[in-house]
Amino acid sequence: MTGKVLVYRGKEIAAYGFGDPHPFGLDRHDVFHDELEQTGLGEQVDFGHARPARVDELALFHTAEYIDRVSKLSAAGVGYLDDGDTPAMKGIYDAASNVVGAVLCAVDEVMHRNYRRSFIPIAGLHHAGRDSAAGFCVFNDCGIAAEYLRKEYGLKRIAYVDIDAHHGDGMFYAFEDDPDLIFADIHEDGRYLYPGTGHADETGRGRAKNTKLNIPIPPGAGDDEFLAAWQRVEAYLEAQEPEFILMQCGADSLEGDPITHLRWTEEAHAHAAAALCRLADRHCEGRIIGTGGGGYNRRNLARAWTRVVQSFIET
Ligand SMILES: [Zn+2]
Numbered sequence: 001m002t003g004k005v006l007v008y009r010g011k012e013i014a015a016y017g018f019g020d021p022h023p024f025g026l027d028r029h030d031v032f033h034d035e036l037e038q039t040g041l042g043e044q045v046d047f048g049h050a051r052p053a054r055v056d057e058l059a060l061f062h063t064a065e066y067i068d069r070v071s072k073l074s075a076a077g078v079g080y081l082d083d084g085d086t087p088a089m090k091g092i093y094d095a096a097s098n099v100v101g102a103v104l105c106a107v108d109e110v111m112h113r114n115y116r117r118s119f120i121p122i123a124g125l126h127h128a129g130r131d132s133a134a135g136f137c138v139f140n141d142c143g144i145a146a147e148y149l150r151k152e153y154g155l156k157r158i159a160y161v162d163i164d165a166h167h168g169d170g171m172f173y174a175f176e177d178d179p180d181l182i183f184a185d186i187h188e189d190g191r192y193l194y195p196g197t198g199h200a201d202e203t204g205r206g207r208a209k210n211t212k213l214n215i216p217i218p219p220g221a222g223d224d225e226f227l228a229a230w231q232r233v234e235a236y237l238e239a240q241e242p243e244f245i246l247m248q249c250g251a252d253s254l255e256g257d258p259i260t261h262l263r264w265t266e267e268a269h270a271h272a273a274a275a276l277c278r279l280a281d282r283h284c285e286g287r288i289i290g291t292g293g294g295g296y297n298r299r300n301l302a303r304a305w306t307r308v309v310q311s312f313i314e315t
Contacts, residue, residue, distance in 0.1 A: 015094070017029075023136075061146075104148055110287050119308060145289075159237055167185060167190055247290040
């Protein structure tokens with residue numbers, strides 16, 4: 001295993017987005033990679049390029065009907081994939097497939113021990129459900145990665161950790177009754193922010209009841225509130241003994257995001273990423289990948305994701 005971190009870039013994943021004036025614009029990829037170069041961290045990582053995910057890989061998580069619907073709407077290029085948040089851009093199927101392919105490549109590289117950790121900036125599309133697009137998310141790359149780790153590598157206990165301002169409802173409800181999908185999500189209280197879910201008493205269903213951790217945070221909360229919640233996430237994960245960690249690093253929880261109301265700094269992301277690396281080293285043979293998730297203030301996403309990569313390198 002090399003000690004290096006693998007970061008994904010290139011036109012394949014940069015093409016995922018929705019053009020002006022949509023908050024999930026097409027410039028987010030370059031904003032992050034410019035910052036990575038300017039900080040000098042670009043010289044300390046290797047870069048990877050995506051491949052498109054195959055239909056059978058998408059179908060590890062999504063229904064065949066949904067995959068087909070995205071394909072048809074993407075070819076037509078008009079209207080929306082959901083109720084009005086996620087436009088059916090021409091070619092969005094290919095871009096979304098490349099996002100998934102990048103995450104699956106990252107999983108392979110880490111599982112084969114070619115790299116210690118990996119980060120994919122345009123990914124972490126956590127609102128997509130098994131049969132639905134939602135909240136700018138078409139295919140749920142983290143959900144597919146969890147199923148892929150089980151099928152291809154025989155892992156069972158996958159941890160999904162989400163610090164995006166929005167609740168990761170696409171992940172939570174897809175695995176709500178699955179006790180082996182370890183789920184921890186710190187997010188702005190759903191009474192004030194889309195998608196309105198992720199209440200503290202949502203701990204799983206059926207045989208997964210009391211196995212999942214949702215921590216809603218009031219609007220306006222800063223790093224102190226984050227760190228207090230984070231201690232609970234660490235204690236929870238420590239007790240769960242995960243075999244692989246998927247981190248969703250949404251930067252829309254930082255102060256100044258145009259569509260949310262939390263006020264963390266990028267120190268929250270640096271702290272969480274470093275802590276998860278130590279947890280991965282203790283429980284998962286070091287295996288962790290990070291996905292960018294949301295983040296609509298460009299300066300914030302550049303800084304937060306760069307600090308995640310820095311933590312991946314240094315921890
Ligand atoms: Zn978000």
